[in-house]
Amino acid sequence: MRLSHLQIILWVAAAAAAIAFAALRWSSATDGKAVAGPAFTPSFTLADSEGRVRTTAEFRGKFLLVFFGFTSCPDVCPTTLSEVAQIMDDLGSDAALVQPIFISIDPDRDRQLGLAEYTTAFHPSILGLAGSEADTRSAAASFKIFYGRETDSSAPDGYTMAHSPGLFLIDPNGEWLRQFGFGTPAAEILSDLQSRF
Amino acid sequence: MNHFLLAAALALTAPAAMACETVVVGDLTVENAWSKATIGAGRPGVFYVVITNTGSTDDALLGIASPVAGMPMLHETVIQDGVASMPHAMSIPVPAGQSVQLSPGGYHGMLMGLTTALKEGDSFPVTLSFEKAGEVTVNVEVLSLRAEGPDCADAGQ
Numbered sequence: 001m002r003l004s005h006l007q008i009i010l011w012v013a014a015a016a017a018a019i020a021f022a023a024l025r026w027s028s029a030t031d032g033k034a035v036a037g038p039a040f041t042p043s044f045t046l047a048d049s050e051g052r053v054r055t056t057a058e059f060r061g062k063f064l065l066v067f068f069g070f071t072s073c074p075d076v077c078p079t080t081l082s083e084v085a086q087i088m089d090d091l092g093s094d095a096a097l098v099q100p101i102f103i104s105i106d107p108d109r110d111r112q113l114g115l116a117e118y119t120t121a122f123h124p125s126i127l128g129l130a131g132s133e134a135d136t137r138s139a140a141a142s143f144k145i146f147y148g149r150e151t152d153s154s155a156p157d158g159y160t161m162a163h164s165p166g167l168f169l170i171d172p173n174g175e176w177l178r179q180f181g182f183g184t185p186a187a188e189i190l191s192d193l194q195s196r197f
Numbered sequence: 198m199n200h201f202l203l204a205a206a207l208a209l210t211a212p213a214a215m216a217c218e219t220v221v222v223g224d225l226t227v228e229n230a231w232s233k234a235t236i237g238a239g240r241p242g243v244f245y246v247v248i249t250n251t252g253s254t255d256d257a258l259l260g261i262a263s264p265v266a267g268m269p270m271l272h273e274t275v276i277q278d279g280v281a282s283m284p285h286a287m288s289i290p291v292p293a294g295q296s297v298q299l300s301p302g303g304y305h306g307m308l309m310g311l312t313t314a315l316k317e318g319d320s321f322p323v324t325l326s327f328e329k330a331g332e333v334t335v336n337v338e339v340l341s342l343r344a345e346g347p348d349c350a351d352a353g354q
């Protein structure tokens with residue numbers, strides 16, 4: 001990765017702003033602990049792989065496990081999606097209570113590469129969403145998470161994405177419950193979910 | 198040709214054990230070389246391995262090469278202030294007497310420009326270039342997309 005000084009400054013400024021924006025909730029959320037704080041209701045309005053617009057409202061009544069990522073991400077994203085797949089398998093008949101959602105932060109490229117093909121390779125229950133750039137920004141903002149594009153001349157198409165790698169749990173009323181930090185074992189997430197049914 | 202012969206020879210052995218083979222070059226032991234199946238060839242693949250330096254001199258992994266990838270690189274997944282990114286790693290230190298892991302969520306080989314989709318059960322060669330030990334080629338086993346690593350009972354981890 002080669003960044004000019006200006007790019008580095010912009011990057012740091014953007015990151016700092018995002019961190020300041022979410023400081024309280026984030027700092028305690030990243031180490032995987034439940035967060036006590038004012039409830040908030042993340043929302044999205046994003047297209048699925050067939051172009052249908054999907055919104056948070058249609059999933060009321062289910063727990064949502066939401067991950068923001070991109071399909072050209074070979075390390076972090078498959079690790080988390082594999083855990084989600086494992087959790088869905090292990091939930092058995094309770095799987096109907098949980099909707100896992102993959103929100104692309106690289107929507108244009110992911111639509112071209114094939115979104116459903118990617119998510120179903122992990123688990124057929126995972127819903128992949130790739131909306132417009134603006135709608136993706138507002139979805140991320142409503143979850144209070146950060147993502148950004150990084151210039152990388154060696155990467156395919158000359159860029160790669162940086163993003164919050166956590167898994168976000170939303171309750172059946174649409175309210176934020178907690179974040180599972182990257183690398184939280186699937187078994188731990190599973191028992192957290194089961195304790196809520 | 199060398200790579201092809203190696204691949205052909207190893208393809209005859211039990212596939213499950215392939216990632217558990219150990220290759221020695223100088224003071225370095227290279228083992229548990231594995232990769233994950235890709236969905237098509239349009240997205241990058243990944244390469245993981247464990248390198249142990251049994252000598253008394255520090256070494257470093259400087260780069261990787263493979264016939265399956267037009268642009269293979271070393272990356273490090275870094276999670277800082279809640280944001281994950283994967284900058285290019287100029288070199289990966291392999292200190293004397295220590296083991297370094299290329300594993301999910303940390304250092305990894307990024308296989309960009311795949312010439313073919315990587316399918317579970319396939320294998321392909323990767324040549325590692327070390328600062329002191331020189332080059333060594335290992336055979337990489339492609340595990341499932343959901344794999345967390347090879348199941349090597351007596352792996353040196």
Ligand SMILES: [Cu+2]
Nearest residue numbers: 075272283307
């Ligand atoms: Cu990478």
